[in-house]
Amino acid sequence: MNKEPKISINSTVGREKDLVGCDIDDDIIIMSIANGEYYNFNAVASKIWKFIEEPHSVSSLINELLDSYHVSREECEKSIINYLEKLRLEALIYVDPELE
Amino acid sequence: MAYFYSCFGLIIRSDFPIPALAKTCVSTADVLILRDKVPNNLDQPLKSRPGFEVTANEVLIRVNDSQRILIKEGKLILVDFGASQDVDGMMSAILGSALGALLQQRKNLVLHASVVTNESGSVLICGKSGQGKSTTLCELMRRGYGYASDDVSCVSMPSGGVYVNSAYPQIRLWDATLQRYEFSSDAKQLVKSEQDANKYAIQENKGFSLHRHQVLALVFLSQNPSPEPQIQRMYGKDVFCILRNNIYRKAFLRGEKLRWNINYIEQFAREVPVYQLQRPLDQNTVSQVGDIVEGLFSQSMQAINTDDVIHEEIL
Numbered sequence: 001m002n003k004e005p006k007i008s009i010n011s012t013v014g015r016e017k018d019l020v021g022c023d024i025d026d027d028i029i030i031m032s033i034a035n036g037e038y039y040n041f042n043a044v045a046s047k048i049w050k051f052i053e054e055p056h057s058v059s060s061l062i063n064e065l066l067d068s069y070h071v072s073r074e075e076c077e078k079s080i081i082n083y084l085e086k087l088r089l090e091a092l093i094y095v096d097p098e099l100e
Numbered sequence: 101m102a103y104f105y106s107c108f109g110l111i112i113r114s115d116f117p118i119p120a121l122a123k124t125c126v127s128t129a130d131v132l133i134l135r136d137k138v139p140n141n142l143d144q145p146l147k148s149r150p151g152f153e154v155t156a157n158e159v160l161i162r163v164n165d166s167q168r169i170l171i172k173e174g175k176l177i178l179v180d181f182g183a184s185q186d187v188d189g190m191m192s193a194i195l196g197s198a199l200g201a202l203l204q205q206r207k208n209l210v211l212h213a214s215v216v217t218n219e220s221g222s223v224l225i226c227g228k229s230g231q232g233k234s235t236t237l238c239e240l241m242r243r244g245y246g247y248a249s250d251d252v253s254c255v256s257m258p259s260g261g262v263y264v265n266s267a268y269p270q271i272r273l274w275d276a277t278l279q280r281y282e283f284s285s286d287a288k289q290l291v292k293s294e295q296d297a298n299k300y301a302i303q304e305n306k307g308f309s310l311h312r313h314q315v316l317a318l319v320f321l322s323q324n325p326s327p328e329p330q331i332q333r334m335y336g337k338d339v340f341c342i343l344r345n346n347i348y349r350k351a352f353l354r355g356e357k358l359r360w361n362i363n364y365i366e367q368f369a370r371e372v373p374v375y376q377l378q379r380p381l382d383q384n385t386v387s388q389v390g391d392i393v394e395g396l397f398s399q400s401m402q403a404i405n406t407d408d409v410i411h412e413e414i415l
Contacts, residue, residue: 022362
């Protein structure tokens with residue numbers, strides 16, 4: 001079975017190519033060119049989306065978010081990795097697992 | 101014999117008459133409409149449905165079992181009348197889906213909207229079928245406003261500004277609304293039947309102008325149980341949803357066309373205020389709705405005047 005590698009803080013994440021986004025009054029909306037589905041991001045998701053415009057490690061993303069939100073590192077890591085899994089399932093991001 | 105028409109800022113040359121379009125004496129065509137054989141399928145379509153197929157540069161529309169239209173690269177429309185005698189159905193498909201697909205291929209933002217105009221610009225009125233787009237348009241025409249479209253609206257965004265190009269002089273009205281307003285012509289053609297109501301196309305030259313109009317506002321009409329019509333400015337994702345849902349024949353947009361359509365939506369939203377106008381269910385509020393839309397024209401005029409003052413002060 002071809003199983004996707006697990007996302008860890010050492011993974012690198014970036015935006016998939018076949019997407020188009022727009023920013024209306026600070027709401028970010030992403031559309032898949034492949035299927036026409038669109039997604040609206042909340043404030044935290046928008047911050048993540050802007051940060052991974054260039055591929056970044058999950059650890060640097062978590063550090064960036066810890067600077068902005070009052071939350072424990074453990075809690076932040078858990079919820080961000082869960083959220084990134086969802087983005088990957090929707091084919092909005094790709095994950096490179098090997099970068100240390 | 102060749103027939104020349106002007107619509108959506110384009111000169112069209114057709115080898116058969118299309119009475120709903122405005123004639124022109126200009127004979128340098130941007131678009132050709134030809135009577136020809138059209139295949140029943142396209143090679144490797146990006147999308148295929150019973151009524152249409154889409155590739156990167158072509159749209160095939162199946163009007164009925166024997167009639168088809170092929171729209172190619174924003175320049176050519178091939179019309180196959182087949183064995184059917186249904187000329188009205190074919191004309192309706194040319195004016196609607198075929199021209200809509202052509203304008204998309206020419207990289208315009210094509211919206212399903214009625215367009216009210218005056219000397220300061222235009223207000224686009226969107227909404228699902230039966231929400232009162234054409235009725236609002238007629239109410240404003242009764243008050244002296246003009247119009248640029250009542251179905252397919254072609255929005256262009258050259259550097260600086262959002263504009264709508266006039267379509268063709270035709271208004272589509274349900275039976276009940278038709279009785280309420282006076283038109284310069286009695287000629288009407290049935291375009292749609294739903295349950296106990298018929299919709300007619302009226303050729304109305306009065307108030308129609310073949311100009312490009314700056315877009316001052318977009319209004320999305322809907323219904324709610326409140327006692328009075330209410331207007332509310334929309335923002336963010338709500339603006340995106342209104343624009344996206346009112347793209348004309350959005351099912352034709354695949355691949356790269358989706359990409360630049362989203363870019364256009366973003367630009368439109370940056371420059372044009374978008375409103376939701378809700379009116380009560382089962383009540384005749386056309387006069388109040390007309391007042392509200394008329395108010396958007398004067399609001400935009402005030403904004404323009406204020407800009408002038410600021411500009412003068414800076415100078």
